[in-house]
Amino acid sequence: MVRKTKAEALATRNLLLDTAERLFFERGVSKTSLADIAKAAEMTRGAIYWHFKNKYDLLQAMMERVRLPPETLLEAPVENAPLQAMRDYAVKMLRDTATNPRRRRVLSIMMHRCEKNEDEAKALTVRQQAAFIDCTSHIRLCMTTAVKLELLPANLDTDKATTMYLALLFGLISNWLFLPDNFDLEADAEALTDAFFPMLHHSPSLLK
Template sequence: MARRTKEEALETRSQLLDAAERVFSDKGVTNTSLNEIAENAGLTRGAIYWHFRNKMDLIDALMERVRLPLEDMREQAEAMVPDDLLGQIRLNAIAVLRQTVRDPHHRAIATIILQKCEYVDDVLPLKQRHLESRNECATEVEQRFQEAIAAGVLPANCNARLATMALFSYVDGLVYNWLLEPEYFDLDADAEKLVDLFFEGLRRQPV
């Protein structure tokens, strides 16, 4: 009985998260209430407040659901090319692009963050958490770029901070444009080519 109750609670939580993805993607974060999410999930208001204290608590859970698979892919990249710093960054960038296409949860979060979120009122904490997550990842990538420059893999005049922000902007831009019109280009099939274009430009910086 206890196991079934725990499984039912996890199933209810998953239903609420799936409903939140749908409603946030459709109406945006600011214009959506927790009650609407509960209704979309076919559950009661009490059910959503049992699992989530407020909207930010729910959004945190949504982001955590996609963060863990990305961390796994980061570890896989390090294992696949342990001595290739640029190769690790490259594989991670490709993984982010392909996850947007292949994983509906990742795609939903990308849609919400890039297209359906106004950083106002009770959603302002989301901006801070998004920045914290981005900056944590950026610090790691910048360090690897610095090590690649020191090792002579990249030109000595390459700026690691600028390279990092250029890469993040490039990947975000590809995701944003694909979400606008998925039929315009094949993000999944061309992920490697698109990422390699960036790194080819980085290696060919003029002295």
């Protein structure tokens, strides 16, 4: 019953990724063994070891499925409307987190069900840190562009503003994933995002 067609093999791979995503979300990464995943997918560990090098390779592939380049989300042209770009980015991230089950599960795994340590999973941590740094510099570019376009105060401390933006965005996502009943992320995504930008005009401590 082996040597399936290419499409079938890809389906198997996706099934393994789906199953791993579910189990990692339910039990956490370290408490989920490859045998657990194989059994839940009605396969054997042989299938996993054929498609993936090991557990962390599987985890990485699972995370790659929701990784989208920042440009994808930033549809509004940054050079013309950087404030709109930042707003759209935040709203889309929040709404997608609230409504897209896959993104919700994977983000939850990344934030609350996967340990950042120095050995095997270090590559994963480094990758996440790199993504975060990318995101940081992108937002910083939006901030400085907005200042140049005189959309924000000339003496705005763009570094602090960037820090605040990212803290708010990630804080909202992390807190909601931790306790989804605490507030309605989908309904409030726009209001919470829009609340941020007046701060850049009215907070003296963000000026240089």
